[in-house]
Amino acid sequence: MASLYADAASRPGRTVIPSEQGMRGASTDMGNVSHLVPSIHPFIGYNTNNATAHHPEFTRYGTGDGADRAVLDGGLAMAWTALALATDASHRTSLLGRLAGRQTGTTVN
DSSP: OHHHHHHHHHTTTOOOOOGGGSOOSOOOSHHHHHTTSOOOOOOOOOOOTTOOTTSHHHHHHTTSHHHHHHHHHHHHHHHHHHHHHHHOHHHHHHHHHHHHHHHHTOOOO
16 A cells, blocks of 8 residues: 555655655554554655744644645545555455455464
């Protein structure tokens, strides 16, 4: 799923940074979700002029055209990812196999 998303996110011109080089230190409940269903949790960026998240200066950048473009590009990339999973038999078989393995407690590669 992550590689499909990376391909889709690059279509509108986004530079995809591999997860091992990307953002560190975020906290979500996504780990809990990923134990039940195959999941990805991509991040998509926009220019914040190095403002720190959760501070007023960061908020100012979140209301601009760049932030709006990031939301649209991210949504489009997620939609293209879902379409690839739904329409490509090999991707769909792999995804459903992984889901079945999680439900039965077996590992499926």
